[in-house]
Amino acid sequence: MTSTALKQSLSLKESGIRWLWLAVLVFIIDNGTKLLVMDTMGYGWPNRIEVLPFFNLLYVHNTGAAFSFLSDASGWQRWLFAVIAFGVCGLLMYWMRRTPATNKIANCAYALIIGGAFGNLFDRMYHGFVVDFLDFFYGDYHFPAFNVADSAICIGAALLILDGFKSDKAAKDQ
Template sequence: MSDRKNALPWLGLSVAIIVLDWISKQWALSALTYGVPQEVVPGFWNWTLVHNTGAAFSFLADAGGWQQWLFSALAVFISAVCVGMLAKQPRAEWRMALPLALIVGGALGNLIDRVRFGYVVDFVHWYWRDFHWPVFNLADSAISIAAVLLIVFSFVPDKTPEST
């Protein structure tokens, strides 16, 4: 009977991501100075507060402002699609529910920033020598982890008894 229940309770993970993302961004806004790196791990990791008006990797960051509405609408649309998929997904199908919940949490976490500020608060800066990964946040991490999980799960067969 439990397999017939939908995966909407996974949205609790989405809420946790949103709350942790918000708390971490509040810390960054209060503890960091814009654009000034604070070393965490020498040669690899800084806290660096930046404002991202674009999407992933600052895509369309210099587009003039209209991109805020596009990315906000996309976040709402993608989150609604993921919630719809969770509603149809059996609760036990965690290999699909987990990434969907991470996407919802990440998308809505960044949406909150876009609505509040017109940009996304980023502050995690990883680098190695001259290579610098784009500065990111917890919401971005949740979305990235979801993407990796979806790819990995598509190549690794499900060995649970129900799937065979």
């Protein structure tokens, strides 16, 4: 049986779909932390909570994408980012369905990205903006504020890169 035929014949239990529990967990943790921030913190810089010499909790809204990309647009970006999130999540779930559950790195990466994308998508659709609150800085330079969903997406992307290197090495060894 070819690898393509094998990937098409995986049962749901054998496929990476069973890793979607991780996406649900990321979604719950992300939304829980955002609700906690919105319920307990005042908005903006004057209300920041200094945690460490390089880290604050800072409740801000982001109407754009990563690093506030397109945040000054007139509102159409909300729908563009929603379509992109649905498309990416659909593609990743398709890949999970075709990936054996034993490929932990790839499936974990897919799940982290899906959970993070749906976490930010929920904010975007419900509030019209994404809640960010993690503020890291060095001196006067502040990295753009982000949230748990953003972290999950970045970790998932890094895992995909790692998995790509592992796959390339395994292919060369054969």
